[in-house]
Amino acid sequence: MGQLISGPVTFKDTKMWQNSQFMVAASSMQGWRVRMEDAYACFLNLPSSLNDPASPNSSQSNSTAYIAVFDGHGGTKISEYAASNLHTKIMSQPAYAQGDLVEAMRSGVLKLDAEMQAKFSGYSSPQPTQKCSFAIPSDSLELPDLEGSKPLSSVDVGGSTCIALLLRGNLVYCANCGDSRAVLSRQGLAEALSVDHKPTMVSEWSRIVAAGGWVAANRVNGNLALSRALGDFVYKRNTSLAAEEQIVSAEPEVTQCELRLAETDEFIVIGCDGIWDVMTNQEVISYVRSRLANGKSPDNICEELMMHCLAPNCNPNGLGCDNMTVVIVCFLNGGTLEDLKERCSKQCPAGDAIDVIS
Template identity: 55%
Template sequence: GFLDADQAMLHDDSLKDELAGTTAVVIIIKDNVLYCGNVGDSRAVASVNGSVNVLSLDHKPSNEIEIKRIQAAGGWVEYNRVNGNLALSRALGDFVFKKNEKKKAEEQIVTAFPDVEVRKITYDWEFVIMACDGIWDVMTNEEVVEFVRMRLGTGMDPEDICEDLMTRCLAPDCQMGGLGCDNMTVVLICFLHGKPYEELVSKCNATGNGDSPFAKY
């Protein structure tokens, strides 16, 4: 699990003093049941018959539950950052925030303990988008789902849709306070339910996105 992987890195002499860290959002699908685990602020969102179904919770230092754990472990939140530094409250790595020997791994200032959401997949599930905050800081859940559905409705290849989405979020320069200048990772999972890809294309196209503001991007 997440904590086991984190502890393995912590006890690796080449990694234990590493200052960097990473978010993680993971999806496992078995017997039409979706399990989504995450630490940090990467996010997974599903389109269910065109509606947004949020599969993960962003772990931000501004969250009251996160603040309580951070303070109990000896940390603080300043400018919505852990100890005035880290902009997320759960992560793999970032071991400088995991030095309290009196606290369990899940009780540290920054923890790798995940939130896990479980969903039953039905035939109205169309796709899931998994992405880091380089996407979600620029577009809302609803905007991303609409953006993807519109392109699925044209028959565009999923890989090209991911590339299109990143291009849409990429700033022409870094004059906007860093917005659109972050690193970006996107994964698109399409649910075919045993049918050809063209069936999903027809479904997304049938709902009509012709007036979407994202049609021009």
Template identity: 45%
Template sequence: MGQTLSEPVTAKESAYCQNEHYRVGSSCMQGWRVNMEDSHTHILSLPDDPGTAFFGVYDGHGGASVAQYAGKNLHKFIVKRPEYKTNIEVAMKQAFLDIDDAMVYDEACADQMAGSTAVVVLVKDNRLYCANAGDSRAIACVNGEVQSLSIDHKPNNEEESKRINDGGGWVEFNRVNGNLALSRALGDFVFKRNALKKPEEQIVTAYPDVQTREITEDWEFIVLACDGIWDVMSNEDVAEFCRKRIGMGLYPEEICEELMTHCLAPDYQMGGLGGDNMTVVLVCFLHGKTYDDLIARTSKTTNATQTEEMDLK
């Protein structure tokens, strides 16, 4: 864990945007950390591909430069890949490597120990593509059920540990070379110096996993958040927390704020849980209807579930 404050900074920077397809809310909070190193993105229609939406959360470490650069530019690297028109999954994977390479030559991002996770979602033609490098995470709530959209990249995972060792590194205390608590990231160039290995084979790689889904009328919302949330709550807990509050009529940005407050440690004596920077993006699917329609739908099904649970007792 990084340096901490004597009292947390609980001020939240929140925003929202909406069109006929989405109602999106976001919020971020510095918390107990000395600096805020996260970044995030929500774009309802990409300038270079109108009608395509893009959302991302970037959890920086060792400084905010890599997260901020990725937040401003990663979607641009994806769209300009030659594969983008025919194979978005490949375009996203290569774009992560492209932006990583570009940052090596950017003075603001070239710090060897600065890095960032990246979990991003691109939605085009009712297809969702989620690319992830690191331990930020994305989930979906589909007809009240949780779907995981990403896999955390931790050094003690078998596949990750093998790449780390093959690249010349080691895993100690569940950290890369005893230092980094995640095994894939943008930046962290000190772990990417093996000239005999490809970018995706380095001790730490920016190469993401990509999952795809078809968006149907049953899709209610997705949540993208940094590990400051997931260290405290499970996928199911977060989905239930958000769904309940949608049914209560809260707006997405308000739900993001409440989620962070819920996860914030009351003091810094909890082994680091709830002490990290926190960032949440909540994307609600409208399917051409209104947000009030989503409120009514989730409220109705949530109340029905609660009635069934009472009947079983």
């Protein structure tokens, strides 16, 4: 477990955005960690291309919304840079102007990671936090002497998850790299829009081993708890392999979901694992929905949810001790928050919640 402080920092960095289609609230809290390494970004009206003069947070309602959360580890360099630049990198892809948002997100994330690797080459990050194990000696980070590998100088272990959404019309596109999550409330039932990338997954394990790495204690090379991430360039040194084939890959898994805005879909919750390690997908959706039904504002719900997840003391297993970031994307669909309140007041249909997260 990463370094903790004697008492949690409960100051919350909370923001809200709104247009005719969405009301978005986001909040971050340092908690028990020695520093805050999360970052988030929101632009409700991205232009159709980088050449479009429209402001990314203008009042027009027919463009593309972008919301993203980045859970950093080993420092803030990667998470902060990604939060500031990923949306423009996605918009700069030819596929974005062509309307192929799946490819625009996939290539945009990979291009951003390559840009950061070139920009921060040799950057020596602070010691790793929870995503990296302090119990592992530094020499265990050494990779095999693979042909085509770059020499390991300053150990670039800093990295970040990435969970980014694009909403255009009645479609939501979710690009995920790591173990942050996005979960949709479909009339009160949780539907996961992303799948966690862990080293123990068969497909992830196969790539790790093929690239010369290994999995021990459920961690990449016994150290990193994620199998995909931005940054973590110590695991991306093999120049004979494509970016998608490295021990740790920055290739996002991009999904597309058709929204039922006029029928059942109410909101999306995006968060880092500081939330999802403590509560299940359905518990989070039910928590948010019940409070929306009671008339609470999304920003207050974000803050209450983090305090609900915060451990009252230094929990030995680390649950509730991580940095926390949560975003609630409310679907207004031209209506008001009061309309959403009425929709959330309706009883959930019979049946189990949809949850693809294992």
